[in-house]
Amino acid sequence: MISLTPDLDRQSDVPLYQQLFSYLKGQMEAGILKENERLPSIRQLSVYLSVSKNTVETAYQQLLAEGYIQSKLRSGLYIMALEKLELEGSGAKTGTTLGSEKTQQIPKSSLPAINFEYGDVELAHFPVRQWKKCMVEALEECTVEVYGYGDRQGQAGLRTEIARYLYQARGVVCSPDQIFLSAGTQTMISMLCQLLPLPKKIAMEEPGYNGVRTVFRNHGREIIPVPLDSDGLSVELLKQGGANTVYVTPSHQFPVGIIMPVQNRVRLLQWAYEHNGYIIEDDFDSELRYQGQPIPALKAMDTGDKVIYLGTFSKSFLPGVRLSYMVLPELLAKDYRSKLQTYSQSVSPLIQAAMYRFMKEGYFExxxxxxxxxxxxxxxxxxxxxxxxxxxxxxxxxxxxxxxxxxxxxxxxxxxxxxxxxxxxxxxxxxxxxxxxxxxxxxxxxxxxxxxxxxxxxxxxxxxxxxxxxxxx
Amino acid sequence: MISLTPDLDRQSDVPLYQQLFSYLKGQMEAGILKENERLPSIRQLSVYLSVSKNTVETAYQQLLAEGYIQSKLRSGLYIMALEKLELEGSGAKTGTTLGSEKTQQIPKSSLPAINFEYGDVELAHFPVRQWKKCMVEALEECTVEVYGYGDRQGQAGLRTEIARYLYQARGVVCSPDQIFLSAGTQTMISMLCQLLPLPKKIAMEEPGYNGVRTVFRNHGREIIPVPLDSDGLSVELLKQGGANTVYVTPSHQFPVGIIMPVQNRVRLLQWAYEHNGYIIEDDFDSELRYQGQPIPALKAMDTGDKVIYLGTFSKSFLPGVRLSYMVLPELLAKDYRSKLQTYSQSVSPLIQAAMYRFMKEGYFExxxxxxxxxxxxxxxxxxxxxxxxxxxxxxxxxxxxxxxxxxxxxxxxxxxxxxxxxxxxxxxxxxxxxxxxxxxxxxxxxxxxxxxxxxxxxxxxxxxxxxxxxxxx
The missing domain is CATH 3.90.1150.10 (Aspartate Aminotransferase, domain 1)
Structure with missing residues (x-):
């Protein structure tokens, strides 16, 4: 039997089949498990790893569905050539015929898996040609600005394009000087935790985005959950919680989907002005609104400079660029430049330079x-x-x-x-x-x-x- | 006079001329200050911004030296066309003739600036063609792995290549499962702070790398400075400090340059084993050693799995990829996967996929x-x-x-x-x-x-x- 030593964590919230799947996929991609090698049977592997047959079966099913392995009649499961996989294009592979040998107990369904995973984006319609053009131009520039560490705050040209976009699409008026880039929203939240003064309490919608809550907690912040009503976050209950910083998703509450009406936005802003508080507005997918009139960002209504606006290219463009940004109130922008001045920018300047071109050429819109x-x-x-x-x-x-x-x-x-x-x-x-x-x-x-x-x-x-x-x- | 509103921070450690230079450069790159516009005279701008003439002069000098502006005889300083700049290639531009009008008081030296900045790398010898090839291949792959969020820990293939490299170049034996990627060393230190159990004390070499110390402090850690002796960090004094985690740069002490001899490495490892402590070994530029035999990484001697090894591509390859990695002891690797499992990877999978190809093809070595x-x-x-x-x-x-x-x-x-x-x-x-x-x-x-x-x-x-x-x- 090929040597398999996955580091399965039974305490983890990641299901075991998922861990096993990732491990096997990784070994294949890395060329450690090679083309045409035979995988152990479900029974063998489940005994060997002390996991249920169901776990192994589900991991195998996913590998089959994604075309990493193929089933040969009466003989078992084999690893496919990786080059072939790459030629076949992206995502879940179709057209893989699944076997039905008794020994393999492969699922009743011989259809490719359909994955309703949140966060997946459409690649078939992605403008690969234009994006490639922009990346190649950035690479050919070959300057210190693009190949070195880059501007700590983010490339000035890209920040100007973002400022322009935010004004047109979201009604946000800001200067490029207030915009700070970061390699994903979680990295940005970590920067915010390092920037924002204590106290330690952060109010969040309940339910609210777990990916951000975890970062706050890992920075020692205490989460004050604020229940939702039909208007989104309840400002009345926010007041009772005693926090002076709140993280909200007013344009599209995550995960429940409420769009905060303008009256509640006004109440929320008033709270911030009265309590000298900060509102962290995560506008993660505001581009995608299908019913009713677009509501401008909360930041667009913020006359008192108390809203920290977060945006990302992960939903509107491509997660793979790992590019998020925030608009800081002027006071905080100044604090950032003095307190976090030794920090290098986390987004690759190569990606930034390409994104700058992509926006400037009008491809983004x-x-x-x-x-x-x-x-x-x-x-x-x-x-x-x-x-x-x-x-x-x-x-x-x-x-x-x-x-x-x-x-x-x-x-x-x-x-x-x-x-x-x-x-x-x-x-x-x-x-x-x-x-x-x-x-x-x-x-x-x-x-x-x-x-x-x-x-x-x-x-x-x-x-x-x-x-x-x-x-x- | 063109409208200039730089946000100069007099409290900052960044010199004012540097802030002014960055601001002007940014405005030009963003196209807000346009080609052939005339800059205000040194006197005008110094009055307008309430800064010394020397500050304005130094900022202008740097802009001249880098070819952003040009001096026209008896008429003043003008902004150059940005396209022209890009064609001229990277870094400080040569061949710019500086004016000598009295009104401008431009420096005695009419030579281009020579900048002994630490962190700059050589671009003229960078293998642009090969790197471009790898990036284009990655872009053309167009799979969810490359265009989506990517593996949370980092692309499996790249981690395998890094493991192979570390073994060959640094004597470090580890599995790709122990390797975690991050968008730069500072982002990685932030992840480590979120991962490592308290207590709050972190010992560091004194002097030691400020870029890392700041991150520890911004995460509420107390820095215990440990003086250096001729062998680098003094293990005797480390013991007295009472910390159980230490950050060190044994292969090339930053900034003093001591290479820690093997006897002191053994003492340091013994300290970790006896105190159940962790050693964070930052091996940032071990590739560049010019005298004597190469000493393997501390991690290569670590039989007790107590060394957290940090590496980066910023020195050995290119800061612009924003790609660092760490090798975690198995226990911590497991903790990372459970405690930080909701974290997306901060390095762009596009960059990862290109780097994977670059290493695999042998270009990196x-x-x-x-x-x-x-x-x-x-x-x-x-x-x-x-x-x-x-x-x-x-x-x-x-x-x-x-x-x-x-x-x-x-x-x-x-x-x-x-x-x-x-x-x-x-x-x-x-x-x-x-x-x-x-x-x-x-x-x-x-x-x-x-x-x-x-x-x-x-x-x-x-x-x-x-x-x-x-x-x-």
Whole structure:
């Protein structure tokens, strides 16, 4: 048997099958597991690693679905040539025929997996040619500005383009001097924690974005959960919490999807002015709004310079650039430059220079227009098929914007729903980690991200979910 | 007069002329200050901004030297076309003739500036073609792995290449599972602060690298300074400090340049094993060693798995990739995966995929061989010219490796030395911020980085320094 030594962590929240899948994939990509090698049988590997057969089976199923391995009749699972994989293009590979040998116990569903993972974006429509052109031009520039550490705050030209974009798209008036780049939103939150004066309390929407909450907690901040009402974060309850800094997602509450109405925005700003507090506004996917008039960013209404505005290119453009930015109130911008002056910029200047060109040439805005239409069509299809097939057996939460929605599958539990979906080759998620106490997440909630799935796949996925969840009813 | 509103911070440690220079440069790069616009005279701008004429003059001098502006006889300073700048290539532009109008009071030296900044790398010899090829191949791959968020720990293939390199070059035996990537060393230190258990005390060499010390302090850690002896960090004094985590640079002490002998390494490891402590070994430029036998990394001797090894591509390759990595002891690697599991990777997967190809193709190792020779020649020239021209008037500190050295210009003070150098168009630095209490840095110390300067420029720079510092003696 090939030597496999995955470092499986049973304490982790990452499921074991996921850990095993990542390990095997990594070994193949690294060339440690080689083309045409035979994988151990499910039984062998489950005994060897002391995990359930189900764990191994699910990891194998995912590898099959993504085309890393293939099944040969009556003989087992084999590793495919990696070059071949690369030629076949991106994401989950279609056209892989799964075997059905008894010894392998490969899933009833011989279909490729459909993954409703939040955060996936559409690559088939990505403007590879233009982006490549911009990257090549940046590489050819070959200056210290592009090949060295770069400006600590971020390339001035790119910051100017961002300022221009924010004014046009979000009504935010700011100078490039107030804009600071960072390699992703979590890195930026870490910088903010180092910048912002104590006290230690940070108020957050409950439920709220776990990826950010974790960073606050890892910096020793105490999270004050503020319940939502129909208008989003309740400013009344915020006052009771006693924090003077609050993190909010007013344009599209994560994960519940509420768009904060203007009256509540005014209340929130008043709170900040009265309490000399700061509002951290995470405007992560405001580009994607499908119903009603666009509401400008909270920052656009902020006459008292108390809103810290966070933006990212991960949703509107590409996660792979790892490029987020913030607009700091002038006082904090000054503090940043003195307190964090020894910090190098974390975003590669190569990426920055390419992004600058991409925006300047107008590619970025035309890409956003295209994507908004594309995601809107997907969103519409998703809602329609859910309505057709699930009817009154589910509630849909947060359906006006973004790249995900929540389903309330009445009287069912997510563990069971996720497992049943898996049997049909569909991967769905629970949003529970976004609750400060995950036990308080309604067990019937399921999160569906649709950014990376075509309309056809969305339809197919919901049909399979209908079969998985409701066929025996 | 064109509208100029720089946000000058008089409290900052960044000199005012530097702030003004950066601001003007940014405005030009952003196209806010346009080609052929006339800059205000030195007197006008100094009155307008309430800064000294010297500040404005120095900022203008730097802009002239870098070719951002040009002087027209009897008429003033004008902004140059940016396109033209880009065509002229990297770094400080040569061939710019500086004017000598009385009204402008432009420096006596009409020569281009020579900047002995630490951290600059040689771009003229950078393998642009190969790197571009690798980047383009990565872009053309167009998979979720490259265009999405990427593996949280870093691309498996690249981690395998790094593991292989570390074994060959540094004697470090580790699995790719123990390697974690991060967008620069400071971002990585922040991750370490979030990962490592308290207590809060971190011991550091005194003097020691300020860029890292600041991050520790901004995460609420208390710095325990441990004085150096001729063997580097004194393990005896480390014991007295009571910390159980220490940050060290054994292969090339920053900024003093001591290479820790093997006996002291053994003592340091014993300390970690006896006190159940962790050693953070920053091996930032171990590739560049010019005298004596290479000493393997401390991590290579670490039988008790107590060394956290930090490496970076900023010195050996290119700061612009913003790519550092650490090798974690197995226990910590496990903790990282569970405690920091929601963190996205901060290094762009595009850059990772290109770097993977660059290493796999062997370009990286041949680049290092080339650079080592190149830097060695520069280092030799620098030492020889210093010896010739300065003789016994200076002491040279830390001359066995790396991309910088320290000068002790006996009985002089760095403020004066820096100013005098400036008058000759040479930019030199004080290393004082690397002392926990900067007042304790001997005032006669000057830091010379030579990574970005050709042998010719090094020679020219030292000749000018000799004129600046010793001509009237």
């Amino acid at each position: 035309s890409h956003i227009r295209k994507m908004r239409k594309l995601y809107q069509a997907r969103h519409k299809t998703l809602l329609r098929v859910i309505q057709e097939l699930f009817g009154s057996r589910v509630g849909v939460i947060g359906q006006k914007s973004g790249m995900h929605l929540l389903l309330d599958v009445y009287n069912r539990s997510s563990d069971e729903l996720i497992e049943q979906a898996y049997q049909q080759g569909v991967i769905v998620y629970t949003p529970r980690l976004n609750w400060l106490n995950p036990e308080e997440c309604p067990p019937s909630y399921i999160m569906l991200g649709f950014g990376g799935l075509s309309e056809e796949k969305i339809r197919d996925g919901i049909i399979r979910l209908s079969k998985a969840w409701f066929s025996e009813m | 041949s680049h290092i061989r080339k650079m080592r020779k190149l830097y060695q020649a520069r280092h030799k020239t620098l030492l020889r010219v210093i010896q010739e021209l300065f003789g016994s008037r200076v002491g040279v500190i830390g001359q066995k490796s790396g991309m910088h050295l320290l000068l002790d210009v006996y009985n002089r003070s760095s403020d004066e030395l820096i100013e005098q150098a400036y008058q000759q168009g040479v930019i030199v630095y004080t290393p004082r911020l690397n002392w926990l209490n900067p007042e304790e840095c001997p005032p006669s110390y000057i830091m010379l980085g030579f990574g970005g300067l050709s042998e010719e420029k090094i020679r020219d720079g030292i000749i000018r320094l000799s004129k600046a510092w010793f001509s009237e003696m």
